[in-house]
Amino acid sequence: MIRRDFIKHSAAALGIAALGKYGLSAPVMASTVPPDTPFTLRLPIPPLLEKSGTSAEVAPLSLIVKKDQHEFFSSGPTETLGYNGSFLGPTIRVHNGENVRIQVDNTIDQVTTVHWHGLHVPARWDGGPHQVIEPGEIWKPEFTINQQAATLWYHPHAMGLTGEHVYRGLAGMFIIEDEYSQSLALPRNYGVDDIPLVIQDRRFYEDRSFAYVRSMHDVMHGVLGNFLIVNGMSKPFAEVPRGIVRLRILNGSNASIYRIYLSDDQPFQVIASDGGFLEKPVGLQELVLSAGERAEILVDFGEASADDRLRLMVDQYNGNTHEAMELRVSGDKAEQRTLVTELREQPQLVESDADRTRNFAMETMSGRGMGMMGGNRLSINGKKMDMNRIDEKIPLGSTEIWELENRSASMMQLPHSMHLHDVQFNILERNGQPPVPIEAGRKDTVLLWPNDKVRLIARFLDYTGVYMYHCHMLEHEDDGMMGQFEVVDNNMKI
Ligand SMILES: [Cu+2]
Structure with a gap:
């Protein structure tokens, strides 16, 4: 079902691309830099950043x-931004219940923030646009981890x-671990069988x-x-041991939707969605992740030589197929040799x-007389993000x-x-149907194809304050496809 949707919408996207070329401003055509020889360099594993030592005064x-500068090509470097290193950042690993202190030094010449995507923390530490x-x-920021692995x-x-x-x-x-995740028979050797x-x-x-x-086409x-x-x-x-290997996959793209699969359509098991484990592993041959979504999968190399x-x-x-990386089986035997059948009750x-229902229309055109070149192209409920406006008030x-x-206009199906x-939410329905198994777990990001309707349910606990909801296609977000909800404690009012 997901594959059919992906292919159908991919075809539509190719149509849009053509329209974009002639009907709207042309995309910037970046040249194709000749690729280096594929599969000759080892996958970099981001270093772990975690609490060390047990003394009372642990450094943040x-x-x-x-x-x-970072080398994407052997011909030379590219100017980049990074956390601690030249591109991307370390993998922060914490345990549920842990008190976490972080220190972020902004040494670039622009304002920035750090948002903990998927983390349930007080609004003032959320790292949204207000925490400049x-x-x-x-x-x-300083907060206590208050959620499952x-x-x-x-x-x-x-x-x-x-x-x-x-x-x-x-x-x-x-990465969050907890006692339960550590009790499961799952690979957990970071960078070796937990990649x-x-x-x-x-x-x-x-x-x-x-x-x-950001041409108009790119927006x-x-x-x-x-x-x-x-x-x-x-x-x-990457070299992988003979046995069960866990891949934690993040679609960290700005806007691309990915269909992810293994060569020869080798099956794998999905064990976790955005916010934690599924109840049972789901056997699949392909996985669709939109920008911001995560999945953990298990691949069985036990029979491999x-x-x-x-x-x-x-x-x-948009139609490109990539051989993203090579998984090369080493002579090592994996610690984990068998697949699990049960994961976690959710x-x-x-x-x-x-208690109530709210409606959110993600609109491509405002429908208020804006022409194709008009200003208000991307909005939620006809509004663009305004830092000084609270869009929804939610009782704690x-x-x-x-x-x-x-709700896409017919000319612009995005x-x-x-x-x-x-919050982490549950999907109740997608287009009137119950969610497919991999969407039935804890989620914080959800893909909507053109004209899709998704009903989700969430409980707003523990913290008051202002949080964001937005499209995670980042050029949509930056164009204003974002709103603010404030969790309010009515009992505190006199
Ligand atoms: Cu969007």
Whole structure:
């Protein structure tokens, strides 16, 4: 079902691309830099950043936002941004219940923020557009991890700058473990049989600089690239042991929707979605992730012989197919040799839990007489983001159904990827049908193809304050496809 949708909408996207070329402003044509020999360089594994030592005064986890240079091509470097390193950032790993202190030093000459995508934290530490870190300033968030094991991530969220900052390299993984996740028979040797994969696409000019330009075409379709990179490298290889290997996959692209599969259509098991484990593994041969979504999968190399090679394949929704990386079986035996059958009970919120329903129309045209070249192209409920406007007030402790609708004008059929801060939600329905198994777990980001309707349900607990909801196609977000909800404690009013 997902594949059919992907192919159908891919075809539509090719149609749009043609329309974009002639009907709207032309995209910037980045040249094709000749690729280096594929599968000769080892997949970089982001270093772990975690609490060390047990002394009373443990140093905060340090993230330094900096300008740097990174080699995507052997012919020379590209100007980039990174956290601590030259591109992307370390993998932050924490344990549920842990008190986490972080220090973010902004050493670049623009404002930035750090948003913990998928993390349930007080609004003042959420790292949205209100928690600006000025150039030269330091931000010191501190919060207690208050949720189950999951693969989350972090990235900037400054007003109007998110897309550019992520594109230049600011993003990293954020892994939560808990006692339950550590009791499961799952691979957990980071970088060996538990491998983080940040998948992104980029386009470059001939001088190897990023072609990050927001033409009108790019705002509408997102800045898509013809180069696929995994952990900041084009076509790397990774050695995997003979046995069960866990891949934590993040679609960290600005806007691309990916169909991810293995060469020879080798089956795999999906064990986790955005916010934690599924109840049971789901056997699949392909997976669709929109920008911001994550999945954990298990691949069984138990029957493989040393030197067997498998490719991780990624189709972009605009039609490109990539051999993203090579998985090369080593002589080592994996610690984990068998697949699990049960993962974790995940209580679901149901329709009757809801206190109220809200409606959100993700619109491409405002429908208020704006022409094709008009200003208000992308909006939610006809409104563009306004930092000084609270769009929804939500009583603390309440449970709400949010009905999302991708209401695209017939001339401009665009997908969207809706992300809610603060909560993990359950999908009640997609187009009147119950969610497919991999969408039935905890989610914080959901893909809406043109004209899709998704009903989700979430409970707003623990923290008051202002949070964002927005399209995670970052050029849509930066164009204003974002709103603010404030969780309010009515009992505190006199
Ligand atoms: Cu969008």
